[in-house]
Amino acid sequence: MEPTVAEILTRECVVLSPAAAVAEALRLAEARRVTHVFVEEAGALVGVSCLCELRKSAPEAQLSKVVGTAARAVDGRTPVRQAWEILRASGSGCLPVKVEGKLAGCVTRGDLADVLSAQPLVRCAACGGYHAPSAPGSEGEGTFCPRCEAGGRTRLGGAG
Helix, strand or coil: CCCEHHHHCECCCEEECCCCEHHHHHHHHHHHCCCEEEEEECCEEEEEEEHHHHHCCCCCCEHHHHCEECCCCEECCCEHHHHHHHHHHHCCCEEEEEECCEEEEEEEHHHHHHHHCCCCCEECCCCCCEECCCCCCCCCCCCCCHHHHHCCCCECCECC
8 A cells, every 4th residue: 555645754844934034944944954944824834945945045034035835735644646746746845744734744855756766665763754764674663764863863752
């Protein structure tokens, strides 16, 4: 059975208000090792921007002045292949994922391509998502995705 986006999403997100400064968004995104920043106002997703676009902006600029409109959010139950088609059609680099109506994370082109490739996937012991393992091995308690290993997360739910 094909995984859903809820199974592969990146849960670590940076979500800020439209009044937040670009410098704050960059600082938080780099600290959390994420590539996209989401802007919410009154609980509604109103924009998203990748780091490369934010780096082109003045650090003191408000996010409301520099972020693009939010990509279409998909429900966590959306099959990966369907999400790939939505993402390709949107021209965006990521899709926000909602679970029970709330932003739960996002999937990027890379996340979806990994799943749709022939490379076997394992469940990461830290984030719970399906990813290509960072080193050869079998699925188990000590298997982590490259993102969690790079961030020092070597146990479920936190830093090592």
